[in-house]
Amino acid sequence: MRLVLNLLINGFAVFVAARLLPGVIIDSFFTAVLVSVGLGIVNIFIKPIVLLMTLPINIVTLGLFTFIINGLMVILVSTFIPGFVVQNFGWAMLFSLVLWAVNFVFNSLTK
Numbered sequence: 001m002r003l004v005l006n007l008l009i010n011g012f013a014v015f016v017a018a019r020l021l022p023g024v025i026i027d028s029f030f031t032a033v034l035v036s037v038g039l040g041i042v043n044i045f046i047k048p049i050v051l052l053m054t055l056p057i058n059i060v061t062l063g064l065f066t067f068i069i070n071g072l073m074v075i076l077v078s079t080f081i082p083g084f085v086v087q088n089f090g091w092a093m094l095f096s097l098v099l100w101a102v103n104f105v106f107n108s109l110t111k
Contacts, residue, residue, distance in 0.1 A: 009110065010036035013102040020098055023091030027083035035084050038077040039099075047073055070096035 011033035018026040026032050050069055051058065058065045071093035078086040086092045 007033060007036065009106045010103065013099055013106055016102050017095055017098040021091060021095055023087040024095050025085040031083040034081050035077060038081050042073050042077055067093055
């Protein structure tokens with residue numbers, strides 16, 4: 001039950017973040033849930049490998065390169081999920097920041 005609740009919260013967070021940013025387009029709430037599942041899969045399997053490969057530059061930039069990696073993960077998900085369009089890399093980075101903030105608020109309300 002907790003997994004379904006987290007999935008719906010993440011889908012709603014994706015939907016809200018897309019509505020706040022004009023450079024990110026989502027067709028429906030179902031697409032937002034698919035995007036949250038896609039981001040979860042990418043964050044589990046691909047992001048740790050990319051973080052490990054970019055560890056030296058991440059250390060030099062004191063972790064700020066992680067924002068660029070998050071933007072790349074959003075761009076990657078937008079290429080695979082129809083109905084989810086991110087216009088450019090800047091919107092992808094901003095989307096990941098807004099998604100983090102909205103997720104933080106919603107998760108703190110449900111605990």
